[in-house]
Amino acid sequence: MSDHISGPRALADPIADITDFYAFPSPDSPGRLVLVMNTLPMAKPTDLFSAGLLYRFRLRPLSAPAAGSTSGVFVPGEEEVVLDCVFDSPEHVTDPETGRPDHEQHGSCVAPGGEEVTFRVNDESGGAGGGVRVFAGVRWDPFIMDARAALATIATRKLAFTEDGSIFLDGKNVLSIVVEIDSGLLPGGMLVGVVAETLTRGEFNVRIERVGRPEVKNMMLAPKDFDQVNRDLEIRDLYNMEDAFHLGESYYGAFRARLDANLAFWDCLDGKRHWPLGEDGSHPLTDLVLADYLVVDPTLPYAEQGSFLEIELAARRGEPHQTCGGRALNDDVMDALFTQLVNAGHGPTIRDGVDSASRPATSTFPYLVAANPDPPEPPEHH
Template structure:
């Protein structure tokens, strides 16, 4: 049985949230910084799937989408094997992608309203969308929205920081949403999922979001699957005795979500094997015993960093990580999985990492975003009004 880590105040602080500011490069280049990523069956259009990417933390009314970046959703079919440490993801030939790119804003436009985006979907036929048009753009098989919206993420970041620095849970009730009133640039793609099931694929898919440099040299700027893998699980360095002076997040962002390279894989594993037991210890007990070699039971599953969704099951607000947890427990999943806009993923992450789902849920006391998302396209809540006097 592993001993609990010694509590110490030099434990690496968690200074960011969800996927906002997930590394030095994201901080330096917010235009390509993915804040969050969501995928869920449409609650209002049966037979359709919704993909949402938010970018550019703390966006303003004059913030435009970069014309040098491609914003990409990627999907591959998944099978759930008997081996519980990983999912079997389909090949590159089976991949389905939705690419969005943007022209520069119209000259003299200080609201980005005149900016035009283009979505290339499964059929390859582009769909044009005007940024900040609340109705978006629609075809028989696709709906697209792009524009300034209220940030749907919610977290009590200072309470998490206090927990990490003290080595024990420091949440209060109610908590305070650190993103109250914040806006982001939102991209929403709603697609008929019948074409996704051709060739016997599905209904379970692995899905990830990326920002990539547009043009002939498509360098990956950032990739995002599950929330808080980079900023909570990989960010703290103090317990990683092998890589304690290395910022891993920029390297991790360069990795293909479905095919991690071998060069830094050991470094990511070492960091997770060092950090995950620290989260487990925050309630003063061990719920995830490691192996004699110090391997944490969740490390390999977390390194398969993508959302997993079963599009044959109906929408629910409360299904994040359910497919993976069912796999770990050895029984069939019951929900669509994925991640909805209103799902309280922080409470689920805390409960998973700290208690392994044994006993009462762990909560930071924050229950909803500034304005909860809606059930109809484009789902994301409208941008927040600036405070009086600004």
């Protein structure tokens, strides 16, 4: 489910669970990049953000892959722009319409120039200053995928998608943070790598979750049955602790072994091998998956379909990219991802049977649509 419930720690502390991450040029304000971090799967309309968390966006310039490389992996630079959002403890207030007790929350985000931008949670106008605009509040979860069919595919080892799929998360809510940043404040270079993180707040920050691309943890790292090296290892919490731009050496081999095995599983679901393995069993996509950040060209205009992975795949072919890359809210990225995993784009599109949300995102700030006031109850965990 994109990055919903992506490991034991996320299940234990869902307030820190990043469910999704998006980055795209603003369709409403040219010259701005939009960053969206969604948290707390299946949020209630009254839920608020944690005052004990740091919600962070990190942006780094990217250089072209090394000469002769076909991995599609760009090289992150050392320069970094960081946007940190934090929230106060909720205040007890009285609802002016009903007279009932209620809660109100305020937050702030530090712009790259150091200016503190303040805002009130669930205020659609948000706050602005220092070249950024910020919204935070409960919104309709925009992620689209037939999650049950995807899990059935892994369990049965056969493609289980149908023409008429269902969105498992349809009608459920998330806590969203939306940041628009002027392109002039971005790190230098045409391409930017972007990642979202939640960390403990205080003098010592511990990374709890980090997200770049969708379904890396749940569809590519979670399954254990195909990994002959680390079959008993729940690897996702270890992966979350890593720096997306600089993976450490301690678990690097474990991540590679899990991805080599699971990517090979996805590749053979149509009965053919489209991604030839290396002599050591390495999968051609493993390096690209481990470079787990969205790649965006903010100089190109907003594109709603076909931009996800386009920059990386063009680099693999040694061709210039044509789109802004990144990930837009309404982009059906799972069809694009499953197609690459199963047939490398050399066969029919692998559709999961859902193409759009029942309430698509808008083209104006804050982009995500209003929360469902009566969301379906979350399923029980057994």
